[in-house]
Amino acid sequence: MSFEQLVKDSFAQLSSGQKKVAEYLLTNIEKVAFYTAVQIGREAEVSETTVIRFAYALGFRGFSEMQAAIQQHVLENSSSRFAGPSQPMGEDANIFARVIERDIAILRQTLHQLNQQDVWRAVDWLMEADQVLIVGYRASYAAAHWFSFMMSVIRKNVLLIPFTGEVEERMISLTEKSVVVIISFPRYTKETIRVAETSKRMGAKIIAATDRLLSPVSRISDITFTTDINIESGHYSNAAVIHLLNLLLAGIEQKNSKETQTRMKKLEQLYSNWGVFEE
Numbered sequence: 001m002s003f004e005q006l007v008k009d010s011f012a013q014l015s016s017g018q019k020k021v022a023e024y025l026l027t028n029i030e031k032v033a034f035y036t037a038v039q040i041g042r043e044a045e046v047s048e049t050t051v052i053r054f055a056y057a058l059g060f061r062g063f064s065e066m067q068a069a070i071q072q073h074v075l076e077n078s079s080s081r082f083a084g085p086s087q088p089m090g091e092d093a094n095i096f097a098r099v100i101e102r103d104i105a106i107l108r109q110t111l112h113q114l115n116q117q118d119v120w121r122a123v124d125w126l127m128e129a130d131q132v133l134i135v136g137y138r139a140s141y142a143a144a145h146w147f148s149f150m151m152s153v154i155r156k157n158v159l160l161i162p163f164t165g166e167v168e169e170r171m172i173s174l175t176e177k178s179v180v181v182i183i184s185f186p187r188y189t190k191e192t193i194r195v196a197e198t199s200k201r202m203g204a205k206i207i208a209a210t211d212r213l214l215s216p217v218s219r220i221s222d223i224t225f226t227t228d229i230n231i232e233s234g235h236y237s238n239a240a241v242i243h244l245l246n247l248l249l250a251g252i253e254q255k256n257s258k259e260t261q262t263r264m265k266k267l268e269q270l271y272s273n274w275g276v277f278e279e
Helices: 003-013 016-027 037-044 048-057 063-082 095-113 116-128 138-154 167-171 190-201 239-255 258-274
Strands: 132-136 158-160 179-184 205-210 223-226
Touching: 003 016, 003 063, 016 037, 016 048, 037 048, 048 063, 063 095, 063 239, 095 239, 116 179, 116 205, 116 223, 116 239, 132 138, 132 190, 138 158, 138 179, 138 239, 138 258, 167 190, 179 190, 190 205, 205 239, 239 258
Parallel strands: 132 158, 132 179, 179 205, 205 223
Antiparallel strands: none
8 A cells, every 4th residue: 555545544533733744745745755753743833743643643663664655655656756748858957856866766776785684783782782872973963963863762871972072971981782873974084983993992883874885984883884975966965874874763663672662652741741842
C-alpha cells in the first residue's frame, strides 16, 4: 500500500490536529521528504508531538519509520515527477530538478553500498554505550546538532561538542564503553581529527559518517558509513547525511527497547505537564 493510500484510509480516525498533518503531507509530499518532525509541525501549524502521534496513528513505530516511507514514495515517483513533455526547456528551468535528482541518485548509491551488519552493530553500540559523544564541525555541525537532539530523546547521556570550546570537558569522561559519532565531510578540519585520535586513545568506539572510506576520520574509526554531499553543485547538501544518520535512529526504534519506550513516555508526559507544545 502506498503512503498516500495509507493516509487516506486512516484519515477518518485521526484527531483534528493529525488531520492537519495528513493534509499538509499529501499536499507537500516531495517537499517534506527530509523534514524533521519539528519542521513539519511548524508548517502544518501543529506541535511536534502531534506529528509523532500521527506517525503512530498510521501504524508506524515512530516518526523515523514514517519518514523513510515518505522518502521511498518520493523515490519511486521521481521519474514521472521530474521528466516528461510538460517540463520547461532550458538550463534555468531544469536547475531545481537537477539538484533534487542528484540528491536522489546519491541516496540510491548510499543504499547500494550500505552494509546492514554495520548498521545493526552501530545501533547496538549506541543503545548500550555509557555515553554517546557527537562531533561535527563547520558544515557538518548542522547534522551533528540534529542527530544529538534526536538521540537525546531516545537515550540519556548524549553530548554534543559545541562549535567552539568545551572539547576537553566533554571528552574527559570517555571510557571503553563510550561511543563517539563523528561527522566529517570536506573540507576536513584538524580539530575533528584530533577528537577522533583522542577518542581512540581513550578506548571509545568510533562511528564515522563521511564521504569516503579513506577519509582522515574513516582511517581511525571502527565503523564507517559513507555518502556523498553533492559538493560539485557548489553547496553542501545535508540531505544524504541526515538520511544516513536517520537509518541509525530507525534501527534503534526497530529494536524498541523497554528503556527507550519508558524514556519517551516520560518525556511526552513532561512535555504535557510543562505545556511545551501548542496543540
